[in-house]
Amino acid sequence: MSDQKLNQFAGVIAAELRETELRTDMSLAQAGVLLTSLTTGRNEVGLPAPFGQAALAKLGEAIANGI
Structure with missing residues (x-):
């Protein structure tokens, strides 16, 4: 495979990664916005x-796993 093709491939992968x-x-x-809305809304309506x-625990877990 030529250097040009390798560089082109690397460029495509880099762009997709970004x-x-x-x-x-x-x-x-x-x-995070959803988590804030859920907790704020819960408090506002009593x-x-x-x-x-x-649900909050699952969302928090999903956020933690996404990092």
Whole structure:
């Protein structure tokens, strides 16, 4: 395989990696917004702390695993 083809391939992979990293970061940020909305909303409407706790724990786990 020629150096030109290898460089072209490396460029494609690098671009796809950057895009994947960007989308992962955006997804993690959005999950953080959701986590904040869930906890803030729960407090604003007066729901008890245990309400939705399982969902919050799963979302927190998903965020932690995404890092």
